[in-house]
Amino acid sequence: MYSPPTDQDDEHRMRREFARSADRLSVTLDGPEIWGWHGRTLSSHAAHPDHGSCWLRMLSAPQDKAGGKIWEGNREAAVLLDDRVHKPALHGTSHDTRDGYAHLAELHSFVSEPVCSSTPVLRQNLHLPSTWWQSLREDLEKVNKTPTERVAVRQEWVDRSVPRFLDLPAPRITEWATAHGDLHAANLTSVTPVLLDWEGFGLAPVGYDAAMLLAYSLLAPGFAGRVREAFPVLATESGRVAQLVVLTELVQSASRGDHPELIPPLRALAAELA
Template sequence: MTLPVPCAVDLRRESLDGVLDRVERSLQVRLDRETLVRKRRTVGARTDRRTWVRIERRGFDRIGAQGWNGPESAAVLSGVVMPWWYAGFAWREPGEPVMWRADEMELVSAAPVGQAALVIEDPRLPDAWWYALNTSLDALAAQSAPRVATPDTETITQELVTATLGKVFPGVADTTVEEWRPAHADLTWANVTGPEFCMIDWEDWGMAPRGLDAATLWGHSLAVPDLAERVWSERRPDLESRSGRLMALFFCAKVAGPHAHPEDPRLKPARREAARLIVELHASG
Protein backbone atom coordinates (compact mmCIF):
# COMPACT_ATOMS: atom_id res chain seq x y z
CA MET A 1 0.00 0.00 0.00
CA THR A 2 1.32 3.43 -0.97
CA LEU A 3 0.92 6.02 1.77
CA PRO A 4 -0.28 9.51 0.82
CA VAL A 5 2.43 12.13 0.59
CA PRO A 6 1.79 15.25 2.70
CA CYS A 7 2.11 18.81 1.45
CA ALA A 8 5.68 20.07 1.72
CA VAL A 9 6.07 22.50 4.63
CA ASP A 10 9.13 24.42 5.82
CA LEU A 11 8.72 25.19 9.52
CA ARG A 12 11.19 28.06 9.20
CA ARG A 13 8.53 29.94 7.24
CA GLU A 14 5.27 28.81 8.86
CA SER A 15 3.24 30.36 11.67
CA LEU A 16 3.48 27.92 14.58
CA ASP A 17 1.55 29.74 17.29
CA GLY A 18 -1.19 27.09 17.38
CA VAL A 19 1.33 24.25 17.56
CA LEU A 20 3.32 25.91 20.34
CA ASP A 21 0.16 26.68 22.30
CA ARG A 22 -0.90 23.03 22.09
CA VAL A 23 2.50 21.82 23.28
CA GLU A 24 2.40 24.20 26.23
CA ARG A 25 -1.06 22.99 27.28
CA SER A 26 -0.22 19.30 26.89
CA LEU A 27 3.17 19.37 28.63
CA GLN A 28 2.10 22.09 31.10
CA VAL A 29 5.14 24.21 30.39
CA ARG A 30 5.79 27.70 29.12
CA LEU A 31 8.00 27.85 26.04
CA ASP A 32 10.48 30.69 25.82
CA ARG A 33 9.60 31.93 22.34
CA GLU A 34 12.74 34.08 22.21
CA THR A 35 14.89 30.92 22.28
CA LEU A 36 12.96 29.23 19.47
CA VAL A 37 15.23 27.40 17.02
CA ARG A 38 13.57 26.72 13.67
CA LYS A 39 14.65 24.11 11.15
CA ARG A 40 12.92 22.79 8.06
CA ARG A 41 10.93 20.08 9.85
CA THR A 42 11.67 20.70 13.53
CA VAL A 43 11.53 23.48 16.08
CA GLY A 44 12.82 23.61 19.65
CA ALA A 45 12.78 25.96 22.60
CA ARG A 46 13.70 26.30 26.26
CA THR A 47 10.96 26.05 28.88
CA ASP A 48 10.26 27.66 32.23
CA ARG A 49 11.28 24.31 33.82
CA ARG A 50 14.80 24.71 32.46
CA THR A 51 14.18 21.87 30.03
CA TRP A 52 14.18 21.71 26.22
CA VAL A 53 11.20 20.82 24.04
CA ARG A 54 11.74 19.53 20.52
CA ILE A 55 8.80 19.47 18.09
CA GLU A 56 8.80 17.66 14.75
CA ARG A 57 6.37 17.38 11.84
CA ARG A 58 6.57 14.14 9.86
CA GLY A 59 4.41 12.63 7.12
CA PHE A 60 2.84 9.19 7.35
CA ASP A 61 5.10 8.09 4.49
CA ARG A 62 8.09 8.66 6.80
CA ILE A 63 6.64 6.83 9.83
CA GLY A 64 7.21 3.09 9.69
CA ALA A 65 5.47 0.22 11.43
CA GLN A 66 7.77 0.61 14.44
CA GLY A 67 6.09 3.90 15.32
CA TRP A 68 7.63 7.26 15.95
CA ASN A 69 8.99 7.43 19.46
CA GLY A 70 12.75 7.45 18.94
CA PRO A 71 13.69 9.83 21.79
CA GLU A 72 11.41 7.97 24.19
CA SER A 73 12.70 4.50 23.28
CA ALA A 74 16.31 5.70 23.46
CA ALA A 75 15.80 6.62 27.13
CA VAL A 76 16.55 3.01 28.13
CA LEU A 77 20.07 3.09 26.67
CA SER A 78 22.94 2.98 29.16
CA GLY A 79 26.49 4.27 28.93
CA VAL A 80 25.64 6.81 26.22
CA VAL A 81 26.08 10.55 26.85
CA MET A 82 22.68 11.95 25.87
CA PRO A 83 19.99 14.22 27.33
CA TRP A 84 17.53 12.72 29.81
CA TRP A 85 14.08 12.23 28.28
CA TYR A 86 11.15 13.32 30.47
CA ALA A 87 7.88 13.27 28.51
CA GLY A 88 6.40 13.31 25.04
CA PHE A 89 3.20 13.15 23.05
CA ALA A 90 2.02 13.08 19.44
CA TRP A 91 -1.03 14.16 17.49
CA ARG A 92 -2.34 14.09 13.95
CA GLU A 93 -2.64 17.22 11.85
CA PRO A 94 -6.31 17.54 10.77
CA GLY A 95 -6.87 16.88 7.09
CA GLU A 96 -3.27 15.90 6.33
CA PRO A 97 -1.38 12.55 6.46
CA VAL A 98 0.96 14.16 8.99
CA MET A 99 1.88 13.60 12.63
CA TRP A 100 3.37 16.07 15.09
CA ARG A 101 5.49 14.97 18.03
CA ALA A 102 6.83 16.94 20.99
CA ASP A 103 9.47 15.65 23.42
CA GLU A 104 10.57 17.35 26.62
CA MET A 105 14.10 16.54 27.70
CA GLU A 106 17.09 17.71 29.66
CA LEU A 107 18.43 21.11 28.64
CA VAL A 108 21.98 20.67 27.33
CA SER A 109 24.14 23.71 28.07
CA ALA A 110 26.85 23.03 25.48
CA ALA A 111 26.18 24.18 21.92
CA PRO A 112 26.25 21.92 18.84
CA VAL A 113 29.73 21.63 17.34
CA GLY A 114 28.34 22.68 13.96
CA GLN A 115 25.51 24.96 12.98
CA ALA A 116 24.90 22.58 10.07
CA ALA A 117 25.54 18.89 9.44
CA LEU A 118 29.04 19.51 8.11
CA VAL A 119 31.90 21.69 9.28
CA ILE A 120 34.36 23.68 7.15
CA GLU A 121 36.75 24.56 9.97
CA ASP A 122 38.41 22.30 12.53
CA PRO A 123 36.50 22.64 15.83
CA ARG A 124 39.67 21.59 17.70
CA LEU A 125 37.90 19.31 20.14
CA PRO A 126 39.74 18.19 23.27
CA ASP A 127 40.85 14.59 23.81
CA ALA A 128 38.13 14.21 26.46
CA TRP A 129 35.54 14.85 23.76
CA TRP A 130 36.90 12.04 21.58
CA TYR A 131 37.02 9.70 24.58
CA ALA A 132 33.35 10.41 25.32
CA LEU A 133 32.43 9.88 21.66
CA ASN A 134 34.18 6.51 21.58
CA THR A 135 32.75 5.40 24.91
CA SER A 136 29.23 6.34 23.86
CA LEU A 137 29.38 4.71 20.41
CA ASP A 138 30.91 1.54 21.84
CA ALA A 139 28.22 1.39 24.57
CA LEU A 140 25.47 1.97 22.01
CA ALA A 141 26.75 -0.75 19.68
CA ALA A 142 26.85 -3.28 22.53
CA GLN A 143 23.12 -2.95 23.26
CA SER A 144 20.01 -4.09 21.43
CA ALA A 145 17.45 -2.05 19.54
CA PRO A 146 13.78 -2.92 18.88
CA ARG A 147 13.83 -0.46 15.97
CA VAL A 148 15.39 -0.07 12.53
CA ALA A 149 17.32 3.16 11.98
CA THR A 150 15.85 5.81 9.67
CA PRO A 151 18.70 8.06 8.49
CA ASP A 152 17.24 11.03 6.59
CA THR A 153 13.85 9.63 7.77
CA GLU A 154 14.25 6.66 5.40
CA THR A 155 14.39 3.14 6.84
CA ILE A 156 17.81 1.66 6.16
CA THR A 157 17.68 -1.81 4.63
CA GLN A 158 19.97 -4.02 2.61
CA GLU A 159 17.88 -3.13 -0.43
CA LEU A 160 18.41 0.59 0.13
CA VAL A 161 22.17 0.17 0.51
CA THR A 162 22.38 -1.95 -2.63
CA ALA A 163 20.22 0.42 -4.68
CA THR A 164 22.10 3.54 -3.54
CA LEU A 165 25.54 2.10 -4.21
CA GLY A 166 24.48 0.48 -7.47
CA LYS A 167 23.21 3.77 -8.85
CA VAL A 168 26.41 5.71 -8.15
CA PHE A 169 29.13 3.05 -7.96
CA PRO A 170 27.97 0.13 -10.13
CA GLY A 171 31.45 -1.38 -10.03
CA VAL A 172 30.88 -2.60 -6.46
CA ALA A 173 29.49 -6.08 -7.05
CA ASP A 174 29.01 -7.25 -3.46
CA THR A 175 27.11 -4.78 -1.27
CA THR A 176 26.08 -7.30 1.38
CA VAL A 177 26.05 -5.81 4.88
CA GLU A 178 27.43 -8.45 7.23
CA GLU A 179 27.03 -6.69 10.59
CA TRP A 180 24.09 -4.75 12.02
CA ARG A 181 24.29 -2.82 15.27
CA PRO A 182 22.37 -0.07 17.10
CA ALA A 183 23.19 3.39 15.74
CA HIS A 184 22.20 7.00 16.38
CA ALA A 185 21.67 7.25 12.59
CA ASP A 186 22.03 11.03 12.32
CA LEU A 187 25.47 11.61 13.80
CA THR A 188 26.25 14.94 12.19
CA TRP A 189 28.17 17.85 13.67
CA ALA A 190 24.84 19.54 14.40
CA ASN A 191 23.83 16.63 16.63
CA VAL A 192 26.89 16.49 18.89
CA THR A 193 27.80 19.23 21.34
CA GLY A 194 31.18 20.58 22.31
CA PRO A 195 33.52 21.11 23.94
CA GLU A 196 31.45 19.04 26.39
CA PHE A 197 30.27 15.97 24.50
CA CYS A 198 26.62 14.99 24.20
CA MET A 199 24.64 13.23 21.46
CA ILE A 200 21.28 14.89 20.75
CA ASP A 201 18.27 14.28 18.45
CA TRP A 202 17.54 10.56 18.79
CA GLU A 203 14.40 10.32 16.67
CA ASP A 204 16.05 8.15 13.96
CA TRP A 205 18.07 5.68 16.05
CA GLY A 206 17.85 1.91 15.62
CA MET A 207 19.56 -1.08 14.04
CA ALA A 208 21.85 -0.17 11.15
CA PRO A 209 24.91 -1.45 9.33
CA ARG A 210 28.00 -1.35 11.50
CA GLY A 211 29.89 1.87 10.92
CA LEU A 212 26.94 4.04 9.88
CA ASP A 213 27.52 6.57 12.68
CA ALA A 214 31.27 6.72 12.19
CA ALA A 215 30.86 7.06 8.42
CA THR A 216 28.32 9.85 8.83
CA LEU A 217 30.54 11.90 11.12
CA TRP A 218 33.57 11.20 8.92
CA GLY A 219 31.71 12.17 5.77
CA HIS A 220 30.57 15.46 7.23
CA SER A 221 34.23 16.17 8.06
CA LEU A 222 35.59 15.73 4.54
CA ALA A 223 35.95 19.48 3.98
CA VAL A 224 38.50 19.50 6.84
CA PRO A 225 41.05 16.77 6.01
CA ASP A 226 42.70 16.66 9.45
CA LEU A 227 39.32 16.29 11.13
CA ALA A 228 38.20 13.55 8.74
CA GLU A 229 41.47 11.73 9.42
CA ARG A 230 40.91 12.05 13.18
CA VAL A 231 37.39 10.61 12.94
CA TRP A 232 38.69 7.71 10.84
CA SER A 233 41.51 7.06 13.29
CA GLU A 234 39.24 7.15 16.34
CA ARG A 235 36.64 4.82 14.76
CA ARG A 236 39.03 2.67 12.73
CA PRO A 237 37.66 -0.73 13.87
CA ASP A 238 34.20 0.24 12.62
CA LEU A 239 35.27 2.03 9.45
CA GLU A 240 37.75 -0.62 8.34
CA SER A 241 35.28 -3.46 8.74
CA ARG A 242 33.62 -4.44 5.47
CA SER A 243 30.30 -3.02 6.65
CA GLY A 244 32.03 0.19 7.71
CA ARG A 245 33.66 0.67 4.32
CA LEU A 246 30.27 0.12 2.68
CA MET A 247 28.77 2.78 4.94
CA ALA A 248 31.57 5.23 4.10
CA LEU A 249 30.90 4.57 0.42
CA PHE A 250 27.14 4.91 1.08
CA PHE A 251 27.82 8.40 2.43
CA CYS A 252 30.00 9.29 -0.55
CA ALA A 253 27.20 8.15 -2.86
CA LYS A 254 24.86 10.71 -1.32
CA VAL A 255 27.39 13.53 -1.80
CA ALA A 256 28.73 12.54 -5.22
CA GLY A 257 25.58 11.01 -6.70
CA PRO A 258 22.98 12.36 -9.13
CA HIS A 259 22.16 15.33 -6.90
CA ALA A 260 25.76 16.39 -6.27
CA HIS A 261 26.19 20.11 -5.75
CA PRO A 262 29.27 21.48 -7.54
CA GLU A 263 30.02 23.88 -4.68
CA ASP A 264 29.73 21.28 -1.92
CA PRO A 265 33.14 21.35 -0.16
CA ARG A 266 32.80 17.60 0.45
CA LEU A 267 32.37 16.72 -3.22
CA LYS A 268 36.00 16.40 -4.39
CA PRO A 269 37.21 14.58 -1.26
CA ALA A 270 34.15 12.30 -1.39
CA ARG A 271 34.99 11.28 -4.96
CA ARG A 272 38.62 10.70 -4.02
CA GLU A 273 37.69 8.65 -0.94
CA ALA A 274 35.13 6.67 -2.92
CA ALA A 275 37.82 5.55 -5.36
CA ARG A 276 39.97 4.40 -2.44
CA LEU A 277 37.09 2.58 -0.74
CA ILE A 278 36.14 0.74 -3.92
CA VAL A 279 39.70 -0.55 -4.30
CA GLU A 280 39.76 -1.67 -0.66
CA LEU A 281 36.38 -3.40 -0.94
CA HIS A 282 37.54 -5.31 -4.02
CA ALA A 283 40.78 -6.27 -2.25
CA SER A 284 38.90 -7.59 0.78
CA GLY A 285 36.76 -9.80 -1.41
Protein backbone atom coordinates in the same frame (compact mmCIF):
# COMPACT_ATOMS: atom_id res chain seq x y z
CA MET B 1 19.84 26.75 11.89
CA TYR B 2 17.24 26.21 9.18
CA SER B 3 14.30 28.32 7.99
CA PRO B 4 10.53 28.16 8.49
CA PRO B 5 8.39 26.32 5.92
CA THR B 6 8.12 28.12 2.60
CA ASP B 7 4.31 27.96 2.79
CA GLN B 8 3.01 30.61 5.20
CA ASP B 9 0.02 28.48 6.15
CA ASP B 10 2.38 25.71 7.25
CA GLU B 11 4.44 28.20 9.21
CA HIS B 12 1.38 29.52 11.04
CA ARG B 13 0.12 25.97 11.68
CA MET B 14 3.45 24.93 13.15
CA ARG B 15 3.58 27.92 15.50
CA ARG B 16 -0.03 27.37 16.57
CA GLU B 17 0.49 23.67 17.30
CA PHE B 18 3.78 24.36 19.03
CA ALA B 19 2.00 26.64 21.49
CA ARG B 20 -0.64 23.96 22.08
CA SER B 21 2.09 21.38 22.67
CA ALA B 22 3.71 23.65 25.25
CA ASP B 23 0.39 23.91 27.08
CA ARG B 24 -0.15 20.14 27.08
CA LEU B 25 3.34 19.54 28.48
CA SER B 26 3.00 22.34 31.06
CA VAL B 27 5.96 24.39 29.90
CA THR B 28 6.50 28.09 29.33
CA LEU B 29 8.35 28.93 26.14
CA ASP B 30 11.13 31.38 26.93
CA GLY B 31 13.63 31.21 24.07
CA PRO B 32 13.88 31.99 20.35
CA GLU B 33 12.25 29.55 17.95
CA ILE B 34 14.57 27.17 16.15
CA TRP B 35 13.42 25.63 12.88
CA GLY B 36 14.64 22.25 11.67
CA TRP B 37 15.36 20.83 8.23
CA HIS B 38 12.83 22.10 5.65
CA GLY B 39 10.71 23.48 8.49
CA ARG B 40 9.82 19.94 9.56
CA THR B 41 10.51 20.62 13.25
CA LEU B 42 10.17 23.59 15.58
CA SER B 43 12.02 23.85 18.89
CA SER B 44 12.63 26.27 21.72
CA HIS B 45 14.02 26.56 25.22
CA ALA B 46 11.26 26.13 27.79
CA ALA B 47 10.76 26.10 31.56
CA HIS B 48 8.92 23.29 33.38
CA PRO B 49 7.73 23.58 37.00
CA ASP B 50 9.36 20.27 37.98
CA HIS B 51 12.11 19.63 35.41
CA GLY B 52 13.33 23.21 35.20
CA SER B 53 15.26 24.15 32.08
CA CYS B 54 14.07 22.05 29.12
CA TRP B 55 14.04 21.85 25.35
CA LEU B 56 10.70 21.48 23.58
CA ARG B 57 10.83 20.01 20.09
CA MET B 58 7.84 19.38 17.83
CA LEU B 59 7.89 17.21 14.71
CA SER B 60 5.12 17.58 12.13
CA ALA B 61 4.07 15.43 9.20
CA PRO B 62 0.95 14.78 7.12
CA GLN B 63 -1.27 12.39 9.05
CA ASP B 64 -0.83 9.55 6.56
CA LYS B 65 2.99 9.80 6.78
CA ALA B 66 3.35 10.14 10.55
CA GLY B 67 5.11 7.17 12.08
CA GLY B 68 8.06 4.94 11.42
CA LYS B 69 11.75 5.22 12.20
CA ILE B 70 12.15 8.99 12.46
CA TRP B 71 8.84 9.49 14.29
CA GLU B 72 9.72 7.02 17.06
CA GLY B 73 13.52 7.29 17.29
CA ASN B 74 13.96 9.70 20.18
CA ARG B 75 11.40 7.89 22.34
CA GLU B 76 12.85 4.44 21.75
CA ALA B 77 16.41 5.67 22.29
CA ALA B 78 15.30 7.23 25.58
CA VAL B 79 13.91 3.93 26.85
CA LEU B 80 17.14 2.09 26.09
CA LEU B 81 19.84 4.70 26.63
CA ASP B 82 18.77 7.50 29.00
CA ASP B 83 21.18 7.50 31.97
CA ARG B 84 23.55 5.15 30.09
CA VAL B 85 25.19 7.55 27.63
CA HIS B 86 25.58 11.31 27.37
CA LYS B 87 22.28 12.31 25.79
CA PRO B 88 19.39 14.60 26.71
CA ALA B 89 16.81 12.87 28.92
CA LEU B 90 13.28 12.64 27.56
CA HIS B 91 10.80 13.94 30.16
CA GLY B 92 7.58 13.51 28.23
CA THR B 93 5.79 13.53 24.89
CA SER B 94 2.55 14.86 23.46
CA HIS B 95 0.78 13.79 20.29
CA ASP B 96 -2.03 15.54 18.46
CA THR B 97 -3.68 15.22 15.06
CA ARG B 98 -5.52 18.16 13.56
CA ASP B 99 -6.50 19.30 10.04
CA GLY B 100 -4.75 16.39 8.35
CA TYR B 101 -1.42 16.81 10.16
CA ALA B 102 0.12 14.94 13.07
CA HIS B 103 2.28 16.74 15.61
CA LEU B 104 4.64 14.98 18.01
CA ALA B 105 6.14 17.11 20.77
CA GLU B 106 9.04 15.91 22.92
CA LEU B 107 10.22 17.56 26.12
CA HIS B 108 13.95 16.97 26.67
CA SER B 109 16.36 18.09 29.33
CA PHE B 110 18.19 21.23 28.22
CA VAL B 111 21.84 20.93 27.18
CA SER B 112 23.71 24.17 27.73
CA GLU B 113 26.94 23.12 26.01
CA PRO B 114 27.49 24.58 22.52
CA VAL B 115 27.43 22.23 19.55
CA CYS B 116 30.59 21.65 17.54
CA SER B 117 29.04 23.14 14.39
CA SER B 118 25.87 25.01 13.46
CA THR B 119 25.44 22.74 10.43
CA PRO B 120 26.08 19.03 9.80
CA VAL B 121 28.89 19.81 7.37
CA LEU B 122 32.04 20.75 9.29
CA ARG B 123 33.98 23.44 7.46
CA GLN B 124 36.84 24.13 9.85
CA ASN B 125 39.08 21.94 11.94
CA LEU B 126 38.21 21.48 15.60
CA HIS B 127 40.85 20.89 18.23
CA LEU B 128 39.20 18.71 20.84
CA PRO B 129 40.95 17.05 23.80
CA SER B 130 41.61 13.33 23.96
CA THR B 131 39.02 13.07 26.76
CA TRP B 132 36.35 14.24 24.29
CA TRP B 133 37.23 11.48 21.86
CA GLN B 134 37.45 8.88 24.62
CA SER B 135 33.98 9.80 25.90
CA LEU B 136 32.53 9.61 22.39
CA ARG B 137 34.10 6.20 21.76
CA GLU B 138 32.81 4.84 25.07
CA ASP B 139 29.28 6.08 24.43
CA LEU B 140 29.21 4.68 20.91
CA GLU B 141 30.45 1.32 22.18
CA LYS B 142 27.51 1.22 24.61
CA VAL B 143 25.14 2.14 21.81
CA ASN B 144 26.62 -0.54 19.53
CA LYS B 145 25.98 -3.21 22.17
CA THR B 146 22.38 -2.18 22.88
CA PRO B 147 19.90 -4.68 21.39
CA THR B 148 17.14 -3.19 19.27
CA GLU B 149 14.71 -4.23 16.56
CA ARG B 150 14.86 -0.81 14.93
CA VAL B 151 16.61 -0.76 11.56
CA ALA B 152 18.46 2.34 10.36
CA VAL B 153 19.89 0.86 7.14
CA ARG B 154 18.45 -1.93 5.00
CA GLN B 155 20.42 -4.16 2.64
CA GLU B 156 17.67 -3.78 0.03
CA TRP B 157 18.24 -0.02 -0.06
CA VAL B 158 22.01 -0.54 -0.35
CA ASP B 159 21.50 -2.95 -3.27
CA ARG B 160 19.45 -0.36 -5.15
CA SER B 161 21.22 2.83 -4.22
CA VAL B 162 24.98 2.22 -4.29
CA PRO B 163 25.05 1.38 -8.03
CA ARG B 164 22.72 4.29 -8.76
CA PHE B 165 24.52 7.04 -6.84
CA LEU B 166 28.14 5.83 -6.71
CA ASP B 167 28.23 3.67 -9.86
CA LEU B 168 29.80 0.90 -7.78
CA PRO B 169 28.71 -2.65 -6.93
CA ALA B 170 26.58 -2.77 -3.80
CA PRO B 171 28.55 -4.14 -0.83
CA ARG B 172 27.10 -6.89 1.34
CA ILE B 173 26.61 -5.93 4.98
CA THR B 174 27.77 -8.84 7.11
CA GLU B 175 28.26 -7.13 10.47
CA TRP B 176 25.58 -5.09 12.16
CA ALA B 177 25.47 -2.95 15.31
CA THR B 178 23.12 -0.42 16.85
CA ALA B 179 24.00 3.13 15.79
CA HIS B 180 23.06 6.69 16.71
CA GLY B 181 22.25 7.04 13.03
CA ASP B 182 22.99 10.72 12.38
CA LEU B 183 26.38 11.44 13.92
CA HIS B 184 27.83 14.76 12.76
CA ALA B 185 29.27 17.89 14.33
CA ALA B 186 25.88 19.61 14.70
CA ASN B 187 24.66 16.69 16.83
CA LEU B 188 27.68 16.70 19.16
CA THR B 189 28.46 19.23 21.86
CA SER B 190 31.98 20.54 22.20
CA VAL B 191 32.66 19.81 25.87
CA THR B 192 31.41 16.40 27.04
CA PRO B 193 30.34 15.52 24.25
CA VAL B 194 26.56 15.09 24.50
CA LEU B 195 24.97 13.20 21.58
CA LEU B 196 21.87 14.99 20.30
CA ASP B 197 18.96 14.05 18.01
CA TRP B 198 18.33 10.29 18.07
CA GLU B 199 15.70 10.14 15.31
CA GLY B 200 17.81 7.81 13.17
CA PHE B 201 18.73 5.38 15.97
CA GLY B 202 18.78 1.71 14.89
CA LEU B 203 20.73 -1.17 13.38
CA ALA B 204 23.33 -0.23 10.77
CA PRO B 205 26.62 -1.56 9.39
CA VAL B 206 29.41 -1.80 11.96
CA GLY B 207 31.33 1.50 11.86
CA TYR B 208 28.35 3.46 10.55
CA ASP B 209 28.49 6.31 13.08
CA ALA B 210 32.22 6.80 12.60
CA ALA B 211 31.71 6.75 8.82
CA MET B 212 28.98 9.39 9.09
CA LEU B 213 31.13 11.66 11.24
CA LEU B 214 34.00 11.26 8.78
CA ALA B 215 31.91 11.95 5.66
CA TYR B 216 30.41 15.14 7.07
CA SER B 217 33.94 16.29 8.03
CA LEU B 218 35.67 15.91 4.67
CA LEU B 219 35.91 19.69 4.20
CA ALA B 220 37.93 19.86 7.44
CA PRO B 221 40.82 17.47 6.68
CA GLY B 222 42.47 17.81 10.07
CA PHE B 223 39.32 16.79 11.91
CA ALA B 224 38.62 14.03 9.40
CA GLY B 225 42.08 12.65 10.09
CA ARG B 226 41.34 12.70 13.82
CA VAL B 227 38.14 10.73 13.18
CA ARG B 228 40.15 8.07 11.38
CA GLU B 229 42.61 7.88 14.28
CA ALA B 230 39.86 7.64 16.87
CA PHE B 231 37.93 4.91 15.06
CA PRO B 232 40.22 2.18 13.69
CA VAL B 233 37.13 0.32 12.46
CA LEU B 234 37.20 2.64 9.45
CA ALA B 235 40.34 0.88 8.21
CA THR B 236 38.64 -2.56 8.25
CA GLU B 237 36.45 -4.20 5.62
CA SER B 238 33.39 -3.54 7.78
CA GLY B 239 34.40 0.11 7.97
CA ARG B 240 34.84 0.26 4.20
CA VAL B 241 31.31 -1.07 3.73
CA ALA B 242 29.93 1.41 6.26
CA GLN B 243 31.65 4.30 4.47
CA LEU B 244 30.22 3.27 1.09
CA VAL B 245 26.75 3.14 2.60
CA VAL B 246 27.11 6.59 4.19
CA LEU B 247 28.64 8.09 1.04
CA THR B 248 25.66 6.81 -0.94
CA GLU B 249 23.24 8.39 1.53
CA LEU B 250 24.94 11.76 1.39
CA VAL B 251 25.31 11.80 -2.39
CA GLN B 252 21.62 10.95 -2.67
CA SER B 253 20.81 13.77 -0.24
CA ALA B 254 23.05 16.17 -2.16
CA SER B 255 21.23 15.27 -5.39
CA ARG B 256 18.12 16.72 -3.73
CA GLY B 257 19.91 19.96 -2.92
CA ASP B 258 21.36 19.25 0.54
CA HIS B 259 25.03 20.24 0.96
CA PRO B 260 26.05 19.95 -2.71
CA GLU B 261 29.53 21.23 -1.75
CA LEU B 262 30.20 17.76 -0.32
CA ILE B 263 29.77 15.94 -3.62
CA PRO B 264 33.40 16.21 -4.85
CA PRO B 265 35.04 14.92 -1.63
CA LEU B 266 32.35 12.26 -1.22
CA ARG B 267 33.00 10.92 -4.73
CA ALA B 268 36.76 11.13 -4.22
CA LEU B 269 36.52 9.01 -1.07
CA ALA B 270 34.23 6.54 -2.82
CA ALA B 271 36.84 6.11 -5.56
CA GLU B 272 39.49 5.40 -2.91
CA LEU B 273 37.29 2.74 -1.31
CA ALA B 274 36.20 1.06 -4.54
